Amino acid sequence: MKTLTKAEEQIMQKLWDLKRAHVKDIIAELPRPKPAYNTVSTIIRILEKKGFVGHRTEGKTYEYYPLITKKAYRKAFFSHFFKNYFSNSYRSFTSFFAKDQDLSLEELEEMQRIIQEEIEKKNNL
Known part of the structure; x- marks a missing residue:
């Protein structure tokens, strides 16, 4: 499984909490200063390419949802972390x-x- 950048992980954390969301919903949950709409939208598209996020078309907008659970990512992340920092x-x-x-x-x-x-x-x- 691919790892997430800090910005990607921040977006995924909000999407895991929200379960399904539009870009504006994710931005509303982020701390100030709020990132630009285009920034969050770009990160979401990157997450889609990495296989973490899917979307459903709603007219001219997309509703995004996680394709991987927080628990599955945490397990993969920790296994990688444990191997690299504690030599298993x-x-x-x-x-x-x-x-x-x-x-x-x-x-x-x-x-x-x-x-x-x-x-x-x-x-x-």
């Missing part, structure tokens, strides 16, 4: 979050709880 090492990844991110005791306990739940699920298979 869960030890490096865990160490990064536990030590380098200065997590609170509560956050570490929450991570431990989530991991323990997953261990129990796997043990019960």
Whole structure:
């Protein structure tokens, strides 16, 4: 799966939230300063070429919708990120979050709880 630029990802985030939208609807959801209509329209067309977005014609306008779910993109993005920044090492990844991110005791306990739940699920298979 192709990765998104920062601008493309910003547009996709809004489109995932909206589910279906016209360019003006996406612009309305973006923070100030608002990008130009043509800028957002161009980014949407790029996203279509990349296979992330589809459209439905409504008279002279298009209604856009995501072709890939946020969950699917997140999984692909994270796999790429994990491979490139942590060499596919869960030890490096865990160490990064536990030590380098200065997590609170509560956050570490929450991570431990989530991991323990997953261990129990796997043990019960």
